[in-house]
Amino acid sequence: MSAEFYGTTLSSPLMLGTAQYPSPDILRAAVLAAQPGVVTVSLRREGARARAGQAFWSLIQELGVPVLPNTAGCHTVKEAVTTAHMAREVFGTDWIKLEVIGEQDTLQPDVFGLVEAARILAEDGFKVFPYTTEDLVVAERLMAAGCEVLMPWGAPIGSGRGLNNVFGLRALRAHFPGVPLVVDAGIGVPSHAAQALELGYDAVLINTAVAKAGDPALMARAFRLAVEAGALARTADPMEERDMAAPSTPLAGKALLG
Amino acid sequence: MNAKPRILVKGAGVAGMTAAVTLAERGGDVTLVDRAGRVGAGASWMAGGMLAPWCEAESAPAEVTAQSVDSVDWWAAHVPDVTREGSLVLAPARDVGEIARFGRRTSHFTQVGGAEIAELEPDLAGRFQKGLFFADEGHVDPRRALEALGDRLRHLGGHANMDDAPPDDNAFDWVVDCTGLNARNTLEGLRGVRGEMLLLRCPDVVLHRPVRMLHPRIPVYIVPRADHVFMVGATMVESEDAGGMTVRSMMELLNAAWTLHPGFAEAEILEMGVGLRPSYPDNMPRVRRDGRHVFINGMYRHGFLLSPARAREAADLIFGAQG
Numbered sequence: 160m161s162a163e164f165y166g167t168t169l170s171s172p173l174m175l176g177t178a179q180y181p182s183p184d185i186l187r188a189a190v191l192a193a194q195p196g197v198v199t200v201s202l203r204r205e206g207a208r209a210r211a212g213q214a215f216w217s218l219i220q221e222l223g224v225p226v227l228p229n230t231a232g233c234h235t236v237k238e239a240v241t242t243a244h245m246a247r248e249v250f251g252t253d254w255i256k257l258e259v260i261g262e263q264d265t266l267q268p269d270v271f272g273l274v275e276a277a278r279i280l281a282e283d284g285f286k287v288f289p290y291t292t293e294d295l296v297v298a299e300r301l302m303a304a305g306c307e308v309l310m311p312w313g314a315p316i317g318s319g320r321g322l323n324n325v326f327g328l329r330a331l332r333a334h335f336p337g338v339p340l341v342v343d344a345g346i347g348v349p350s351h352a353a354q355a356l357e358l359g360y361d362a363v364l365i366n367t368a369v370a371k372a373g374d375p376a377l378m379a380r381a382f383r384l385a386v387e388a389g390a391l392a393r394t395a396d397p398m399e400e401r402d403m404a405a406p407s408t409p410l411a412g413k414a415l416l417g
Numbered sequence: 418m419n420a421k422p423r424i425l426v427k428g429a430g431v432a433g434m435t436a437a438v439t440l441a442e443r444g445g446d447v448t449l450v451d452r453a454g455r456v457g458a459g460a461s462w463m464a465g466g467m468l469a470p471w472c473e474a475e476s477a478p479a480e481v482t483a484q485s486v487d488s489v490d491w492w493a494a495h496v497p498d499v500t501r502e503g504s505l506v507l508a509p510a511r512d513v514g515e516i517a518r519f520g521r522r523t524s525h526f527t528q529v530g531g532a533e534i535a536e537l538e539p540d541l542a543g544r545f546q547k548g549l550f551f552a553d554e555g556h557v558d559p560r561r562a563l564e565a566l567g568d569r570l571r572h573l574g575g576h577a578n579m580d581d582a583p584p585d586d587n588a589f590d591w592v593v594d595c596t597g598l599n600a601r602n603t604l605e606g607l608r609g610v611r612g613e614m615l616l617l618r619c620p621d622v623v624l625h626r627p628v629r630m631l632h633p634r635i636p637v638y639i640v641p642r643a644d645h646v647f648m649v650g651a652t653m654v655e656s657e658d659a660g661g662m663t664v665r666s667m668m669e670l671l672n673a674a675w676t677l678h679p680g681f682a683e684a685e686i687l688e689m690g691v692g693l694r695p696s697y698p699d700n701m702p703r704v705r706r707d708g709r710h711v712f713i714n715g716m717y718r719h720g721f722l723l724s725p726a727r728a729r730e731a732a733d734l735i736f737g738a739q740g
Binding site: 181182183184185187212213214215218232317367371373 | 476477478521522608609633634655656657658665696698699700701
């Protein structure tokens with residue numbers, strides 16, 4: 160049942176971000192508790208100049224979890240492409256979570272820049288994980304640009320509002336049945352993550368919800384259990400919603416037996 | 418053993434200065450050196466100087482609070498100009514939910530509304546309707562405080578001859594290494610966490626205590642100092658780049674100041690500072706001993722808060738071993 164991301168099956172549908180933890184030790188504890196399939200790491204903010212983030216990056220690599228570097232904080236195509244190249248060099252991976260931010264207040268992706276950066280990077284051999292909206296047409300363009308994974312937002316980054324547009328996310332799932340889909344951004348509590356998996360999404364990416372919890376390791380464990388629950392529920396084929404009550408114990412004939 | 422152990426303290430940042438003074442008070446014959454040739458050449462010079470044991474509990478482990486509740490007293494007993502006016506935690510209207518979260522993770526505060534905020538800080542009247550007031554916290558000007566500790570060390574008979582060539586380690590009974598990131602090749606796991614800060618001069622705004630402005634992405638604090646000067650800080654970036662402040666960080670810090678009070682629009686920017694906080698993987702300062710070498714390091718963002726406790730720990734270790 161596990162989706163393949165560019166030919167790789169992840170050990171868990173949980174992707175965990177590594178920013179904003181109170182300390183590297185707490186980050187490590189959260190990763191142990193979450194058992195994520197990948198960890199993401201930002202290069203832009205954390206010392207892109209002169210490899211100054213090396214100490215932190217080494218800590219990330221020592222976690223023993225596959226690394227998905229990201230271009231968080233990039234606002235232009237050029238910045239994102241440069242950051243991706245540096246990530247490939249630093250982490251020795253051609254995977255890149257591509258973010259091109261278009262608006263400062265909502266950190267909404269600039270989908271035009273995103274498609275262009277995705278095309279440039281895909282042509283250069285990168286395996287691109289684009290952070291996008293749930294827009295179907297943008298998704299089509301990203302696929303045409305060479306992406307084989309899509310990462311629509313649930314809600315703005317760090318907002319914790321969950322799946323804002325369930326209809327749109329469901330439509331995206333239906334429209335791209337064979338494409339690995341990841342809900343990235345906006346997940347606040349484990350039930351949001353379970354819901355994404357129940358909708359048929361292949362993974363979720365979480366950072367703030369764990370890093371900024373009072374007890375990040377405990378919240379990480381809660382998310383691990385939630386994605387497991389969601390994935391199991393999806394496999395088990397959930398019942399359909401209905402408008403009327405459907406009693407689990409048949410009532411017909413009960414009076415006669417009374 | 419001899420009554421007066423000869424102790425060499427290396428590094429004149431907050432860890433070294435507190436250690437030198439504490440060891441001299443306990444009867445050590447202390448010599449302080451810093452290879453930069455002056456007091457506060459490292460991260461300590463850029464510190465906020467907030468003595469905030471309870472506010473720090475928002476993101477730090479409980480032992481930070483436990484080990485620092487007497488830090489305000491320590492500083493007040495050792496340097497002039499410690500301000501004991503508490504600290505104030507505020508949030509812009511749209512992030513007011515952050516106040517509740519901050520309150521859940523901290524203690525020792527009172528909730529304040531618009532009227533109390535106006536009473537504490539008249540210049541903020543009408544600007545904020547909800548906040549937390551930590552009455553028992555304090556703050557200090559780190560630069561003045563470090564210089565005052567230097568005077569105190571000399572007064573206690575210690576030597577702080579920064580201009581001289583570094584003396585031979587072997588001439589001392591003990592060497593206390595407080596050299597921050599310079600000790601990274603000796604101390605495993607030590608890394609730098611970049612911080613950026615601004616000094617502004619703003620005669621139009623008067624604050625009596627540090628104000629923390631909560632924001633989900635960029636929490637910022639503003640600390641008043643003498644002569645209408647304000648320290649605005651500080652970013653936390655997992656980077657060892659000590660190069661100049663970035664535009665992004667500058668915008669974040671200035672936005673926070675402006676949001677606190679529009680009077681900051683006319684402030685003069687006096688200084689942009691960048692420092693690398695020496696930090697262990699748990700972000701907790703540590704005292705380590707290796708023979709007659711004692712290392713006090715990893716102060717992270719808790720230098721002024723935790724250095725008195727760490728200096729005491731080092732002194733216990735040295736004088737305990739002296740017997």
